[in-house]
Amino acid sequence: MRLTVLGGFLGSGKTTWLRHQLHHGLLAGAFVVVNEAAETAVDNALLTQSAELAVLAGGCACCDALGDLITLLRTICDARVSRAQGAAPLDEIVLETSGLADPGPIVAALRADPILLHHIVVSEIIVAVDAVYGMRQLRQEPLCRRQMELADQLIVTKIDEAEADHVASLLATLRRINPAATISGAVKGSEAMLPDYEGVAAETLPDLGGAPADTPILVLKLTIGDDIDWTAFSVWLSALIHARGDDILRVKGVVRTPAGRLLLQSVRKIVQSPEILPNEDGRPIGEDNSLIFIGRGFSAENLSRSLRHFAGISA
Numbered sequence: 001m002r003l004t005v006l007g008g009f010l011g012s013g014k015t016t017w018l019r020h021q022l023h024h025g026l027l028a029g030a031f032v033v034v035n036e037a038a039e040t041a042v043d044n045a046l047l048t049q050s051a052e053l054a055v056l057a058g059g060c061a062c063c064d065a066l067g068d069l070i071t072l073l074r075t076i077c078d079a080r081v082s083r084a085q086g087a088a089p090l091d092e093i094v095l096e097t098s099g100l101a102d103p104g105p106i107v108a109a110l111r112a113d114p115i116l117l118h119h120i121v122v123s124e125i126i127v128a129v130d131a132v133y134g135m136r137q138l139r140q141e142p143l144c145r146r147q148m149e150l151a152d153q154l155i156v157t158k159i160d161e162a163e164a165d166h167v168a169s170l171l172a173t174l175r176r177i178n179p180a181a182t183i184s185g186a187v188k189g190s191e192a193m194l195p196d197y198e199g200v201a202a203e204t205l206p207d208l209g210g211a212p213a214d215t216p217i218l219v220l221k222l223t224i225g226d227d228i229d230w231t232a233f234s235v236w237l238s239a240l241i242h243a244r245g246d247d248i249l250r251v252k253g254v255v256r257t258p259a260g261r262l263l264l265q266s267v268r269k270i271v272q273s274p275e276i277l278p279n280e281d282g283r284p285i286g287e288d289n290s291l292i293f294i295g296r297g298f299s300a301e302n303l304s305r306s307l308r309h310f311a312g313i314s315a
Contacts (some may be wrong), residue, residue, distance in 0.1 A: 001092060001121070003094075005126070006126050007125065008147060008227045012157060014096055031052045033055075033069070033096070036144045038057060062102045073110070079115050125150055126152065126155060129154055129161045130306055131157060131166070135203065153184070156184070161270075168197035171195070172202040217296055219292065240306070246268065248268070251266040255288060259274075264291065
């Protein structure tokens with residue numbers, strides 16, 4: 001079976017791109033594995049068009065959840081061998097990694113496993129790159145740079161949200177750090193034309209030395225109580241992201257509000273428009289009324305205390 005690793009830093013648009021491919025049948029029949037660093041999975045709610053879907057939550061597939069990934073892939077291989085005669089063949093797996101995952105250890109572990117070695121070949125590493133924040137991430141985040149350096153294909157997303165000169169500089173820099181990768185553009189998952197960057201100088205990047213950032217990136221969950229006032233919650237979240245957007249790299253979650261079951265997402269200080277999700281047969285997909293915060297310099301206790309104070313809810 002061919003395995004495609006779909007990576008990219010936090011909020012780079014991996015799920016949006018994958019969702020578009022599934023919607024247009026470009027990955028028809030693929031077994032999709034979604035990995036999320038948080039205990040509560042969210043992205044799987046957006047990938048219901050996949051033929052088969054499995055979730056690895058509570059750790060990155062490159063480290064904490066690597067053993068679980070190996071076990072899951074072995075199970076998929078066993079199921080493929082025993083697949084009923086006449087059933088559609090299972091020839092492709094897509095692994096959407098957490099935004100904090102390094103594709104390198106994943107590929108190394110698959111190649112070293114004595115069983116998977118004979119059943120799975122890593123056909124491609126695709127990495128999504130945020131056109132708005134990609135250059136900043138290249139300067140500041142060693143993990144982000146490693147993701148881009150390992151890619152066979154780089155998909156620069158959100159190019160409609162960034163200035164053409166900025167995108168051109170990013171493209172030239174990507175070409176320098178990974179000259180072998182193919183580079184394409186995307187807007188909301190659809191292929192989009194890249195600006196011309198012929199002759200544009202690549203940016204000189206600082207030597208990060210492969211060391212982690214001084215303050216570690218944390219993954220925290222905030223549960224929203226039934227007593228919350230949704231207007232106050234919306235104002236609080238907007239104010240929090242505006243004030244701490246450089247520390248809070250990513251927010252995502254599904255909440256039940258009077259307006260319906262909403263998907264909430266932000267990338268640094270950019271808040272995406274809420275999306276109404278279906279509630280098939282009245283069953284929630286994943287755990288509703290909780291938000292995942294990924295970033296630095298805050299705690300779940302402080303977030304909860306801030307929200308309750310802002311909304312006028314006694315402890």
